[in-house]
Amino acid sequence: MIIDATLPETGRLAHVPSAAAPDRPQAWRQGWRWRPVPLAPWLTRLLLSWPFPLALLALWALAARYEWIAPQVLPAPQVVAHTFADLARSGELFDHLKISLIRVFAGFALGCAAGLTLGVAMGLSRVFKDYVYPLFRAVSQVPVLGWLPLLMLLLGIDETLKVVLIAKAALVPIAMNTYKGLENVPAQYVEVAQVFGLSRRQLLWKVVFPAALAPIWNGIRYGLTHAWLALVVVELLASSEGLGFMIVYGRQLFQLDLVLAAVVVVGIVGYLMDKTLALIEARLLGWRRAGF
Amino acid sequence: MQATLAFILGLPARVPRRLRGWVLPVLLLLFWWAAVRFAWTDSKLLVSVAQVWERAVEQTTSGALWEGLRASLWRDLAGFAIGASAGLVFGAALGLSRLLENLVGPSFHTVKQISLFAWVPLISVWFGLGDSAKVAFLSLAAFFPVALNTFEGIRGVPREFIEVAQVFRLTRLQWLTKVVLPAASPSIFTGLHLGLIYAWLATLGAEYLLVSGKGIGNTMIDGRENFWMDLVVFGMIVVGVVGFILNWAAGLIETRLLAWRGSTLARY
Numbered sequence: 001m002i003i004d005a006t007l008p009e010t011g012r013l014a015h016v017p018s019a020a021a022p023d024r025p026q027a028w029r030q031g032w033r034w035r036p037v038p039l040a041p042w043l044t045r046l047l048l049s050w051p052f053p054l055a056l057l058a059l060w061a062l063a064a065r066y067e068w069i070a071p072q073v074l075p076a077p078q079v080v081a082h083t084f085a086d087l088a089r090s091g092e093l094f095d096h097l098k099i100s101l102i103r104v105f106a107g108f109a110l111g112c113a114a115g116l117t118l119g120v121a122m123g124l125s126r127v128f129k130d131y132v133y134p135l136f137r138a139v140s141q142v143p144v145l146g147w148l149p150l151l152m153l154l155l156g157i158d159e160t161l162k163v164v165l166i167a168k169a170a171l172v173p174i175a176m177n178t179y180k181g182l183e184n185v186p187a188q189y190v191e192v193a194q195v196f197g198l199s200r201r202q203l204l205w206k207v208v209f210p211a212a213l214a215p216i217w218n219g220i221r222y223g224l225t226h227a228w229l230a231l232v233v234v235e236l237l238a239s240s241e242g243l244g245f246m247i248v249y250g251r252q253l254f255q256l257d258l259v260l261a262a263v264v265v266v267g268i269v270g271y272l273m274d275k276t277l278a279l280i281e282a283r284l285l286g287w288r289r290a291g292f
Numbered sequence: 293m294q295a296t297l298a299f300i301l302g303l304p305a306r307v308p309r310r311l312r313g314w315v316l317p318v319l320l321l322l323f324w325w326a327a328v329r330f331a332w333t334d335s336k337l338l339v340s341v342a343q344v345w346e347r348a349v350e351q352t353t354s355g356a357l358w359e360g361l362r363a364s365l366w367r368d369l370a371g372f373a374i375g376a377s378a379g380l381v382f383g384a385a386l387g388l389s390r391l392l393e394n395l396v397g398p399s400f401h402t403v404k405q406i407s408l409f410a411w412v413p414l415i416s417v418w419f420g421l422g423d424s425a426k427v428a429f430l431s432l433a434a435f436f437p438v439a440l441n442t443f444e445g446i447r448g449v450p451r452e453f454i455e456v457a458q459v460f461r462l463t464r465l466q467w468l469t470k471v472v473l474p475a476a477s478p479s480i481f482t483g484l485h486l487g488l489i490y491a492w493l494a495t496l497g498a499e500y501l502l503v504s505g506k507g508i509g510n511t512m513i514d515g516r517e518n519f520w521m522d523l524v525v526f527g528m529i530v531v532g533v534v535g536f537i538l539n540w541a542a543g544l545i546e547t548r549l550l551a552w553r554g555s556t557l558a559r560y
Binding site: 044045048049051052053056072073088127130131132133134135138141142143144145146147148150151152153154228229231232236237244247248250251254256259260263266267268270271274285 | 304305309312313314315316317320337354368392394395396397398399402403405406407408409410411412413416417418489492495496497500501509513515516522524525526527528531532533535536539
């Protein structure tokens, strides 16, 4: 969803219930602490992560089997799986998915380009920042959804609206993080660069941009999750194709299996997009960790 | 010639700094005014500043604004209260117990990937279209950031703090209320703050998607359907101002409550 990357990894995630030395007054903790079988930690984690979702699934299946809940309200899991397989086989799912992805990438590319330009301009030029920043802050106070009725009136409800809204959703966090990142480059770095006699261009490319890359990338990740959020909303409200439309359509026909299948796809795509950016981040910023 | 160009390019830097922020908004307003005054387009969508102002006065004095705003804010705060408390408890439980984290954490991290608004159609089937559905959706919107940040805040408590607590032989309750929660509070407040922002976003979304009843979002939808641009613009301003006030209040409370931490700046 949207809450990722709110706090930068501090790298000091301490284990709260720490291993107790015998002479410490820790008896009050040992009573309830679960003592793991000495398995590899990743294996323990893997094994432990399954019972809960499986139990939920079983409960869901039982609820559907014995009709504790009406099937119109919660269809059986096998029905959802079946619908999902049908949609995938007929290609319908991929058609909708393709349309949604094209929209989100068009909007994101636009918003990313504009956001980076704006952020870099504000971060590098004091004068430009003085002029633009107050207006930018005021504009970003109105959430994406506040713009929707206005944009619908101005642009109609076709592709332009979707791309513009998605671009707006991506622009704000990217511009903000880029600007803050550039502003917060430690003065010492710049001083060192001056001592070395770097030209302005070298200063920017060798010192300032690499130093600000982490917050900028964070902004880009935020931007993409916001873009995906905006896409779903705008497709729910005004669209005749795409994943959001599938959800609305299923809802109107009271085919909750369709709705659930589409929701799962929305979740998977959001997850994959964020994961991809995280992987690129690890590559791009890998050099930073080497120091520690 | 070059001197003139240099003069024009240097002009922005000569304006006093305090005035610079006003230049663009004033230019935009002037442009808007000129577009109306000289009738650059005859579109019905081009409303004048005066029309928006009249609409604002009409909405405020007739009480329509307050009615909508009260309904929206009530839902917003109710949903936030429910979602944030659930998120606090859930996040704290997950942060304090490795077992629970291993059991439920992966499912939580998977579910939170689902784009928030994709839940709306499901919620509308389960809770209907009324206030309960909207509040349920808002709680969900506030739940995720609060739970995630509480969890991360508790996990981020430095091990040294825990060791000090052991040295002082604190009881479990003391350990929780005097050490862990205060140490995690900055992150928890970040979560609450984010939760508030998302709840407000979701308030609008819920009113757009579950169209029934009153609210500031419904006002804007009405404006759009009837092509009342002045109402839409007015609604946008109200939404922006409310968002700003919520943000500001949250920031203020946060500063107050975290004041005990003091500033370490300039103490070294």
